[in-house]
Amino acid sequence: MAPDEPRPSTERIAFRTCPLCEATCGLEITVRGDTVVRIRGDRHDVFSAGFICPKGSTLKQLHDDPDRLRGPLVRRDGVHVEVSWAEAWAEVERRLTEVIDRHGRQAIATYHGNPVAHSLGAMLFGRPFSQALANPVRFTASTVDQWPRQVAAGHVFGSPVAVPVPDLDRTDLLVVIGANPMVSNGSLCTTPDVPGRLAALRARGGTLVVLDPVRTRTAQEADWWLPIRPGTDALALAAVVNSLAAAGRIDPGEHLAGHVDGLDEAVAAVAGLTAESVADVTGIPATDMHRLAGMLADAPSAVVYGRIGTTTAGFGTVTSWLIDLVNTVTGNLDRPGGAMFAEPAASPVGGGSGGRRGFHAGSRRSRVSGHPVVLGEHPAAAMAEEIVTPGEGQLRALITVAGNPVLSTPHGAALDAALDELELMIAVDIYLNETTRHADIVLPPPSALQRSHFDAALAPFFVRNVANYSPAVLPLEPGRPDEWEILAKLALIAQGAGAEADPDVVTGLAVAGLVRSATQDDASVVAGRDPDELIALIGDRRGPEALLDVMVQLGPYGAAFGARPDGLTLDRLIEHPHGIDLGPLRPRLPGLLRTASGRVELAPPAVLVDLERVRAELLGGARQRGPGSALLVGRRHLRSNNSWMHNVSVLVSGRPRCTLLVHPDDAAAWGVLDGGVARVTSRVGSVEVPVEVTDEIRPGVVSLPHGWGHGVDGTRLRVAAEHAGVNSNLLTDDRAIDPLSATSTLNAIPVQVSPVGGR
Ligand code: SF4
Numbered sequence: 001m002a003p004d005e006p007r008p009s010t011e012r013i014a015f016r017t018c019p020l021c022e023a024t025c026g027l028e029i030t031v032r033g034d035t036v037v038r039i040r041g042d043r044h045d046v047f048s049a050g051f052i053c054p055k056g057s058t059l060k061q062l063h064d065d066p067d068r069l070r071g072p073l074v075r076r077d078g079v080h081v082e083v084s085w086a087e088a089w090a091e092v093e094r095r096l097t098e099v100i101d102r103h104g105r106q107a108i109a110t111y112h113g114n115p116v117a118h119s120l121g122a123m124l125f126g127r128p129f130s131q132a133l134a135n136p137v138r139f140t141a142s143t144v145d146q147w148p149r150q151v152a153a154g155h156v157f158g159s160p161v162a163v164p165v166p167d168l169d170r171t172d173l174l175v176v177i178g179a180n181p182m183v184s185n186g187s188l189c190t191t192p193d194v195p196g197r198l199a200a201l202r203a204r205g206g207t208l209v210v211l212d213p214v215r216t217r218t219a220q221e222a223d224w225w226l227p228i229r230p231g232t233d234a235l236a237l238a239a240v241v242n243s244l245a246a247a248g249r250i251d252p253g254e255h256l257a258g259h260v261d262g263l264d265e266a267v268a269a270v271a272g273l274t275a276e277s278v279a280d281v282t283g284i285p286a287t288d289m290h291r292l293a294g295m296l297a298d299a300p301s302a303v304v305y306g307r308i309g310t311t312t313a314g315f316g317t318v319t320s321w322l323i324d325l326v327n328t329v330t331g332n333l334d335r336p337g338g339a340m341f342a343e344p345a346a347s348p349v350g351g352g353s354g355g356r357r358g359f360h361a362g363s364r365r366s367r368v369s370g371h372p373v374v375l376g377e378h379p380a381a382a383m384a385e386e387i388v389t390p391g392e393g394q395l396r397a398l399i400t401v402a403g404n405p406v407l408s409t410p411h412g413a414a415l416d417a418a419l420d421e422l423e424l425m426i427a428v429d430i431y432l433n434e435t436t437r438h439a440d441i442v443l444p445p446p447s448a449l450q451r452s453h454f455d456a457a458l459a460p461f462f463v464r465n466v467a468n469y470s471p472a473v474l475p476l477e478p479g480r481p482d483e484w485e486i487l488a489k490l491a492l493i494a495q496g497a498g499a500e501a502d503p504d505v506v507t508g509l510a511v512a513g514l515v516r517s518a519t520q521d522d523a524s525v526v527a528g529r530d531p532d533e534l535i536a537l538i539g540d541r542r543g544p545e546a547l548l549d550v551m552v553q554l555g556p557y558g559a560a561f562g563a564r565p566d567g568l569t570l571d572r573l574i575e576h577p578h579g580i581d582l583g584p585l586r587p588r589l590p591g592l593l594r595t596a597s598g599r600v601e602l603a604p605p606a607v608l609v610d611l612e613r614v615r616a617e618l619l620g621g622a623r624q625r626g627p628g629s630a631l632l633v634g635r636r637h638l639r640s641n642n643s644w645m646h647n648v649s650v651l652v653s654g655r656p657r658c659t660l661l662v663h664p665d666d667a668a669a670w671g672v673l674d675g676g677v678a679r680v681t682s683r684v685g686s687v688e689v690p691v692e693v694t695d696e697i698r699p700g701v702v703s704l705p706h707g708w709g710h711g712v713d714g715t716r717l718r719v720a721a722e723h724a725g726v727n728s729n730l731l732t733d734d735r736a737i738d739p740l741s742a743t744s745t746l747n748a749i750p751v752q753v754s755p756v757g758g759r
Contacts, residue, residue, distance in 0.1 A: 014029045022185065023185035055638075071480075075440045092441055106134075107396040113140075117458065118455070121487070125484040137386065149320045151741040164324065235273055241322070250263070311741075359595070397426075401487070402430075404644060407707055468579030640705065643708070660680060660702050687728070688726070
């Protein structure tokens with residue numbers, strides 16, 4: 001049918017924000033009956049204006065995927081069998097109660113995967129569930145991802161959600177480190193249409209610089225690519241600060257006068273890490289570092305933006321702090337075109353007046369290895385040892401939500417083996433994957449198209465203030481619980497309320513909690529009002545919608561339950577299916593700050609201490625490099641998203657994506673051939689993988705994407721099994737952890753590469 005032809009009367013159009021990545025693109029979805037006919041970009045979406053990537057339209061394939069679980073599974077005699085929801089809940093109650101009675105709630109851990117951040121129900125009802133387990137050992141994908149960026153924000157700005165984002169649409173100079181937004185579509189920098197936004201940067205005369213060991217798609221777009229050695233970004237950033245200091249160009253700007261503490265101390269802390277002294281280690285000539293510093297100082301506006309390559313390369317928190325330091329000393333913090341802060345319409349974390357309590361992290365330690373527990377998060381890398389190591393506090397049960405840590409966290413082989421040691425594993429997941437195959441009970445949530453959506457978790461990272469709510473596109477099958485109902489029911493069972501308990505009880509408690517704390521907060525717009533009167537105004541909304549309405553009404557643009565008649569409510573968001581544009585980022589300092597001093601704290605003591613680790617480990621001696629020695633880094637592909645979209649045939653067709661990139665000079669020296677197979681060995685494991693020889697990578701560095709390694713017995717991912725690839729996390733080291741953020745080192749891993757089958 002041509003686009004302008006009248007549609008059959010049975011068709012309807014629904015608008016929905018894509019939940020697959022952080023870009024939050026608007027989708028226009030044509031539905032006939034309960035069948036999705038077509039998905040394309042929503043041209044009227046206030047943020048994405050029609051842009052989508054190849055993954056966006058595959059929400060249809062994900063919904064229709066015959067391998068996606070439609071009903072719960074229980075493992076009996078080692079085999080997963082389908083059961084009714086009533087049977088599944090009875091089994092959950094029986095088994096969970098047994099574990100709690102025998103070992104206590106502290107023996108139960110949870111793991112939340114990345115998709116939780118893209119699910120309103122999982123975001124909002126994961127917390128009551130954790131509370132019901134009375135502070136369980138909590139693991140999430142954050143400690144293999146962005147946690148150092150948020151921990152640095154905690155130290156500098158007082159809150160882990162006060163993360164500065166690049167003001168992409170107004171900057172004159174964008175310096176990207178360890179990120180590939182042309183392919184990843186942006187992260188901690190929520191923005192649709194990165195290609196369009198980078199084209200706009202160039203069109204207005206701006207400049208793009210990329211520091212990355214791989215000439216990524218983003219680096220290919222850049223005016224200047226600096227092929228830095230993996231894991232040395234902190235040194236490069238320190239060199240920039242020293243270059244600026246030597247030129248007398250440290251200047252946070254008038255707008256920050258009186259709002260910054262520790263400037264001199266921070267600059268002094270990096271003294272000696274000059275462009276000249278670090279050049280051999282970073283691989284970037286000193287002249288280039290001085291030039292970059294000069295560009296940052298000269299640009300009318302500029303911003304340094306770092307992502308996964310900076311957070312998961314061993315010194316993530318220090319590197320993230322240095323990014324804040326460079327943005328501050330060049331006068332680009334909290335001003336248009338620089339590093340700014342979003343102002344979300346609703347956010348489940350960091351809301352309210354917040355107080356100025358300062359940031360504290362890492363006072364608790366993990367049981368076995370004494371890793372820091374940061375903001376309640378245990379390092380995901382420690383999951384296996386916490387399961388298999390006997391003693392008080394040993395984990396006996398694990399509940400995963402939308403996660404596949406066997407493929408996503410370090411030393412996957414150890415975790416794969418450890419999961420079989422559990423007395424109980426429950427998985428809330430749409431697939432039987434490499435992790436959930438170990439589960440005793442699998443509780444599948446509905447597909448994304450059957451759930452409503454609002455990007456509450458990503459809102460602090462938007463590059464423009466936008467609010468966009470989407471109702472579910474397709475109805476739930478009769479008798480099928482929504483994702484929030486699954487989590488609410490788990491919470492109730494964990495509290496002893498039984499398998500018959502009503503999930504709406506949790507909604508009521510959560511709404512009451514939010515409203516009551518707001519009415520008791522002197523800084524809130526509803527301070528002093530009758531909480532029961534406000535709760536009554538929510539009406540009969542259930543689940544995430546009830547909570548979201550409260551959060552939006554209490555937010556900075558909210559109606560405050562009638563006190564601001566023109567303000568936002570959930571009803572108003574529903575009236576705007578293409579979203580509501582709340583404008584460009586606005587300066588937010590000092591009001592945003594939650595530090596104890598009420599100022600930007602540029603010299604956090606813990607970070608300065610860890611800076612010495614950077615000096616010691618990176619500059620502390622000659623690094624022996626024999627034949628075949630390399631540093632392993634990951635990479636992204638536009639058609640892949642961590643581990644869980646490899647069962648969509650249109651995304652995995654074509655050339656194999658799970659290959660090892662090797663520079664031609666290294667290939668010749670090591671005897672590996674393009675199209676041949678190489679063995680890659682690290683301290684913890686070894687894989688054999690097809691080789692792709694390319695000069696798009698720095699010599700001495702090899703690259704392997706993560707999320708692969710399918711085709712394992714007990715999984716039900718038929719397409720993925722045909723495109724299995726290898727699990728890069730068989731190589732990542734569970735002992736390599738950033739001590740400030742408990743985050744694993746997934747990049748810059750020392751490996752040996754050798755040909756398989758001779759030269
Ligand atoms: S860029 Fe991300 S949000 Fe946009 S369509 Fe692709 S997967 Fe969806």
